[in-house]
Amino acid sequence: MTSTIDATTGDTPRFVRADGPDKVTGSGRYTADLTLTGMLHAAFRYSDHSHARIVRLDTAPARDMPGVFAVLTQADVPDVHYGPSVADRTLFANDVVRYEGDVVAAVAAVTPELAAEAAAAIVVEYEPLPIVTDVEAALDPDSPLVHAGWADYRSGDVRDRNSASYSSITKGDVDAAMANADEIVRSRYVADASHGAPIEPRAVVAEWEGDHVTIWTSTQVPYDARAGVCETLQLPTNRVRIIVPHLGGGFGGKCGFHFEAHVAALARVAKRPVRLKFSRAEEFLVPDRRREGMVIELESGVMRDGTIVARRGRAILDNGAYTADAGFFPQVAAMHIAGPYAIDHVAVEAHIVYTNKQPSGSIRAPTAPQACWAAESHTDEIADRLGIDPVELRRINAVDEGRVGPSGQTYGEIGLRRCIDIAPGLVGYGDELPDDEAIGVAIGWWPSFSVPSGAIVKLDDDGYGQIVTGAQECGTGAVMTLRQLAADELGIEPERLRMVYQDTSVAPFDLGATGSQTLFNNGRAVVAAAAQVAEQLRQLAADRLEAAPDDIVLAEGAAHVAGTPDRSIAIDELARIASGGELLIGHGSGTPPAAPELSGSSCIGDNGMAAWVAPQFSCHAVRIRLDRDTGVVRVLHVGAAHDSGTIINQIGALGQVEGGVMMGIGQALTEGTRYDDEGRQRNAGLLEYKLQTCADAPPITTEFVQIATAGAGPRGAKGLAEAPNVATAAAVANAIAHLVGRPVRHLPMTAERVWTAMHRTAEQEAAS
């Protein structure tokens, strides 16, 4: 078999993304572009308070408007509490509203303007309830409760009152180790909430045919969306079909089940197709997906030789009003505040805590950028205290082959040390710099997720074919990489294979564009499916070439006998022959790799996120310039070294790293959600929520460390979508700290915060 991949360099031919021309030329259709005959427009009535009891809800003024076809509240849908972690939510706020974006009612009308007018005409009267906004105060036993009935919710998580999920990792004897340490370093950090901010605000279109509903929706996870519709509307799986047109980005913000059921319910009552299209403000305010704010306290016992002997840590995560998929966040946050270090004595814990704010949910590498920012700033504080070079301190303590991580996982050969060796040099670490420039370094890690997935591969009579898969494309590169994998199995060009995907009634299950898992799991399924077709081709060729099937090689569009390239037959010809007999169809799923064994540590609130299959490692080094008069920081160059296993598609992989780095720079410097005293967002728009732009992008130099890892995916690949977003903000922070003389303890490290930290007195610093 020849390969489209150069095994030594990972270089791949630069073939055009299958969805690229559509998206670049504007001919691609997104959910909001769909128009169905007789289609109505949906609008939501949102809560008028951050926390209040509904004492009167009168929809008659909306229902009485000509042109309004449906008005729904919780009274009109099944009485179901749902939520993947804690079943703390209903489709519509029932009795109590808990954040500004809580949906109280929905309207379908002939125009978007009329729908909005009707939603506004609904009469809602409230009795205000005490508003919880501060995560630390929310843990106080006397704090008002966001969910008075929390104890009755269905959940597998460790919970108590406003603490919606708790997790801890304990290893060794921290107290004793701290007592014997040469130095104790303590730090506290606060991270603001932020957003995934995909360029496409979400849209949903639903249409019923009899008792079956088809829903077009901008989701990253169509099967999850289907499950949510089935659960909340009490429908069997077979009656719900989810189709995703082109998706305009997600970054985690479109993971989970959102408003598909609301629109389907409206369409059923209205007996017409209905479309919901969010404004940019709604995209900021309403979905249960923001990157949670976090308060992190860290304490490390260290020896003068640089060994970190003990780590105590506590993270409090802001859950917002409902738990969404965030039940596992405390465990991931705990892993990150412990960090990819072989520390013998560890006691870390994390709570995710209800507040009356927008619910949090998975945004690219959930919890990691903030937790890594804190932990890696802390690492530099240790280096500073000990007078050890921060890169060297990381070499001394990093996990490596044979060393044991915080959760009791012992590693095989991993690439973290090589990442640490490479990244600083990419930006000139150690060179003399102007006095307004500095380099910061940070390391990060992220798991690969091992889950079931399926695919079908078929070749038609012309030797072209399709990959029919549940995989979802939101920028994952599935449109490129899956085709490469199948094409290599079949000995044909990747361009010969089309993707048929993003339709739950057509393809086998896949988890979707979430958890960096597409290549890892669906790649395995596609290879297995293509291998079946390849076996069929070899059998056909063997018959024609009078050779054993095992001696047939598929390459460059032909089947030939190994060692005898002259004895060959075109795959086109084999495909034509097969079309008159047994058709060329393969299906595959493969076995997900098993989680590694843990020993020597214990976890309370274990969500399965302490044993990391095929873990990914990274080191980012960032060179910045600080304008000392204003506190404005400009990132000049980023060096990123990643161990994500084998790189199958170099151009796609570079895109993942560059995108993750840019998102990390935004989180570091400009992206933060601001709230008023009642938990309302104050900057829910793209002028005041400052994403980085192309003009801000520095040169990003990436190197991949490609080594074999146990439990990896196809051809040794691990995940890569989230890992590049982990360490950038931390590296920027460490560069800033070098120039300011102390860390800026509040994320994002805005110009004003940097400037304030520069002018802080020693007493103020001690008090902070």
Added chain:
Amino acid sequence: MSFTIANTIDDVLTALAAGARPIAGGTDLVVGARQGKAPLPADLVALDRVDELRTIGPEPGGGIRIGAGVTHATLVHDATVVGAATSIADASALVGSPATRHVGTLGGNVMNGSPAMDTGAPLMVLDAAAELRSLRGTRRLTMTELWTGPGSTAAEPDELCTALVLPAESDRSGSAYVRLEYRRAMEIAVVGAAAAVTLADDGTIARLAVALAAVAPTIVAVDVSAMIGHRVDDNVLAAVALAASDTATPIDDLRASADYRRHTVGVMARRAVDAAVRRAGGEPIGVPVNRSIGIGVAS
């Protein structure tokens, strides 16, 4: 509800007299309507095909006349503007994105009346006048007379801003605009400052004007008369910074605290004067100053 496509200024003035509102690039009007700031006016008259509004040329009797319909994209590259009113080019280069600069106009920026507008401080330090025309006649207002508060001007509803008129510039003059920005595109001034200077033969300051953006209800001038006759040095620049900070009456908002604005507007004023003086002395400092010696200098 009506939408009039005007071809001449008289078409526009007739429509305005009948109650229509003018629309040029629409980068404030349309965006504001979509954000729910104010609904689109029922009757609009489009200015984009009025050629007379899109010219840059000499003003009879000396000076430069810039049509109100000239886009930022043109101002950034126009040789006359870059040569003799460089601070306007500095400002236009920073407005929004390439798309915004392609349709957004100088007149629109001025008449929108935002205290954070980028071209306002340059126009003020260059002693510009706004030409307002209506069927009733033509008048000229100084920028100080024109801007009466955030989002408001002294123009009557039937008046159209047709041009910004700049007096002739003396030899050894230069101007610059610098703003504080948190990113390099799609940004709005956190604070900004413009300076225009004319140097005497002995290198001392013969004329100096400084104006500030986003630190008061309108663009404000700073009293820098005490610097006249001095040679520009660190002491003078420090005095400019202090005067600017003292003139500012900023607010706390999402973009910055009042204290930070008061401090940084002084920094911007100092940098603007420094750049203007260097330009007056013949040093070629590229447009915009922000990318040459100011905030977020290129790597």
